[in-house]
Amino acid sequence: MQRKPGLITGALVAVTITAPLMAVLYLADQIAGLAFVPYDFFDWIGRVLPGDIVIRAIHTIVDVITALNLGETSSTAKTIETLIALVQFFVGGVVAGTILFAVLRWLDRARRTDVLYVVGLIGGAILGLPMILISLHVNTTADAPDQVRVLWLAVAFLVWGGAITWAYLRLKHLSSPAEEAGMSGVEVVSLSRRQFLVRVGAATATLTVLGAGVAYALEWQDSREYQQRIERNRAAAMPDDLPNAGADVQPVAGTRPEYTPLEDHYRIDINVRPPEIDGGSWRLKIDGLVDNPLEMTIDDLRSTYDARDQYVTLACISNPVAGDLTSTTLWTGPSLRDVLADAGLQDGATHLRISAEDGFYETVALDVVNSDERVMLAYDWDHIPLLTEHGFPLRVYIPDHYGMKQPKWITEIEVMDHDEDGYWVTRGWDKEARMRATSVIDVVAADMSYEQDGQTFVPVGGIAHAGARGISKVEVSVDDGEWVEARLRQPLSETTWVLWRYDWPFQAGEHTFAVRCYEGDGTPQVEERHSTMPAGATGIHTVTRTV
Numbered sequence: 289m290q291r292k293p294g295l296i297t298g299a300l301v302a303v304t305i306t307a308p309l310m311a312v313l314y315l316a317d318q319i320a321g322l323a324f325v326p327y328d329f330f331d332w333i334g335r336v337l338p339g340d341i342v343i344r345a346i347h348t349i350v351d352v353i354t355a356l357n358l359g360e361t362s363s364t365a366k367t368i369e370t371l372i373a374l375v376q377f378f379v380g381g382v383v384a385g386t387i388l389f390a391v392l393r394w395l396d397r398a399r400r401t402d403v404l405y406v407v408g409l410i411g412g413a414i415l416g417l418p419m420i421l422i423s424l425h426v427n428t429t430a431d432a433p434d435q436v437r438v439l440w441l442a443v444a445f446l447v448w449g450g451a452i453t454w455a456y457l458r459l460k461h462l463s464s465p466a467e468e469a470g471m472s473g474v475e476v477v478s479l480s481r482r483q484f485l486v487r488v489g490a491a492t493a494t495l496t497v498l499g500a501g502v503a504y505a506l507e508w509q510d511s512r513e514y515q516q517r518i519e520r521n522r523a524a525a526m527p528d529d530l531p532n533a534g535a536d537v538q539p540v541a542g543t544r545p546e547y548t549p550l551e552d553h554y555r556i557d558i559n560v561r562p563p564e565i566d567g568g569s570w571r572l573k574i575d576g577l578v579d580n581p582l583e584m585t586i587d588d589l590r591s592t593y594d595a596r597d598q599y600v601t602l603a604c605i606s607n608p609v610a611g612d613l614t615s616t617t618l619w620t621g622p623s624l625r626d627v628l629a630d631a632g633l634q635d636g637a638t639h640l641r642i643s644a645e646d647g648f649y650e651t652v653a654l655d656v657v658n659s660d661e662r663v664m665l666a667y668d669w670d671h672i673p674l675l676t677e678h679g680f681p682l683r684v685y686i687p688d689h690y691g692m693k694q695p696k697w698i699t700e701i702e703v704m705d706h707d708e709d710g711y712w713v714t715r716g717w718d719k720e721a722r723m724r725a726t727s728v729i730d731v732v733a734a735d736m737s738y739e740q741d742g743q744t745f746v747p748v749g750g751i752a753h754a755g756a757r758g759i760s761k762v763e764v765s766v767d768d769g770e771w772v773e774a775r776l777r778q779p780l781s782e783t784t785w786v787l788w789r790y791d792w793p794f795q796a797g798e799h800t801f802a803v804r805c806y807e808g809d810g811t812p813q814v815e816e817r818h819s820t821m822p823a824g825a826t827g828i829h830t831v832t833r834t835v
């Protein structure tokens with residue numbers, strides 16, 4: 289009698305079959321625009337988990353990146369999310385494969401081989417079906433037709449189940465030394481079983497490395513072309529055009545760029561990979577309580593309405609004090625109220641629900657839209673059509689509010705007679721999400737010190753921002769001394785951050801620098817330390833330096 293292969297063997301088989309499945313899915317995604325389900329699965333989990341868990345998880349990721357100094361927060365966070373997505377799917381696949389192996393082993397009492405194969409295929413279907421449904425539901429990057437995607441994924445998961453069955457049957461017929469020695473109850477992988485596993489493992493490892501390698505190269509090529517597109521734009525639009533080019537207060541070297549290079553603009557959204565929208569077939573729908581529902585192409589929007597340019601500092605509500613989840617660029621597009629006027633608002637209309645390709649949505653009161661021409665639909669950033677990451681082909685701008693109120697990749701604007709909570713509000717973030725006043729020390733430029741009238745000065749510089757409310761004053765205090773006013777550079781616009789500098793009369797030693805700001809109307813920033821949850825971080829930023 290043969291001794292059936294045990295569960296450790298089963299787990300090894302599951303590993304050797306799940307890894308190439310992932311590589312092949314990735315390759316197919318890169319070559320043929322088929323969906324890469326591990327990302328879809330991760331995105332789906334993020335959408336269905338209870339809001340407080342998701343918010344806490346994001347908060348932890350931001351904390352870890354900040355504490356360990358892992359680099360720019362938003363791109364590092366995406367890398368971490370990508371890794372979690374891959375590990376999660378791999379572990380899930382290995383567990384599922386091991387369970388399938390155990391089931392085969394348990395059912396395998398003189399049953400026919402073809403029955404076991406049917407069981408294996410059912411196992412593949414049980415794993416694959418939910419993945420197919422999830423992918424159809426959340427994927428926004430695949431460009432292959434739905435039927436092709438379904439067929440492809442079905443085949444891939446059935447092959448996965450079939451391959452595990454095949455490995456089980458092969459292993460079963462290979463004897464183990466334990467039974468030769470008459471032992472039982474101890475799992476020993478025999479030489480021949482081991483040889484089989486090594487051979488299968490080597491083959492699938494090759495497939496995995498080759499598949500993933502080629503796919504990665506293709507993805508890298510794409511991102512390089514993307515980068516080149518940004519660089520061409522950089523050469524075309526130089527910062528001399530900036531409206532405050534003649535400002536007399538110059539930024540201290542080491543202060544963050546006043547106008548963020550486009551590729552450095554932070555990116556936050558609920559997708560491992562940003563939705564890829566075909567600009568040609570995309571339409572903006574405006575419906576609900578309107579006299580004439582509209583369906584517009586991006587060219588309609590460009591040609592029908594006057595565009596306005598607005599320099600904007602956007603910030604994420606998850607941005608900690610002095611964090612890097614905030615950036616500044618030029619937004620271009622029509623006022624939302626001009627576009628809405630063409631749809632004809634009906635009596636009783638009070639709110640808009642703005643929905644996006646990725647299932648994200650937010651609401652905004654019509655009073656806000658109609659009273660502020662700066663509420664706009666933006667199709668360009670930094671003089672070029674929105675990059676995929678940042679909402680191509682269309683996003684909305686709502687001054688004075690955190691990014692969570694401003695959907696990217698928008699597809700529909702529904703006019704309603706009531707308010708609704710948006711995506712992040714239902715998950716626990718603040719409903720208003722009004723930007724907090726905040727001020728940050730970017731640099732204590734000891735290497736830029738200079739002498740004047742026998743006194744050495746060290747320039748200290750940074751930013752202050754209060755949404756669309758402006759900054760009237762920034763003050764710096766050294767070693768808990770008196771608050772001294774800093775000089776403010778004329779900002780790019782009333783909706784961007786303000787660069788400030790304070791030329792500090794130098795004293796050698798270790799010093800602690802603190803900064804605080806006042807809004808346009810004189811309201812001081814909140815000095816009390818508070819975490820980002822639920823309404824945005826507050827607190828004084830301090831840095832300690834030995835100069």
Ligand SMILES: Nc1nc2c(c(=O)[nH]1)N[C@H]1C(S)=C(S)[C@@H](COP(=O)(O)O)O[C@H]1N2
Nearest residue numbers: 554555556557558604644648691692695696
């Ligand atoms: N469709 C969609 N729009 C979205 C989001 C999203 O997840 N999906 N995230 C919002 C959040 S939380 C922020 S902070 C801003 C960030 O915009 P950016 O990535 O272009 O900087 O996008 C907002 N718009």
Ligand SMILES: [Mo]
Nearest residue numbers: 604605691692
């Ligand atoms: Mo955000």
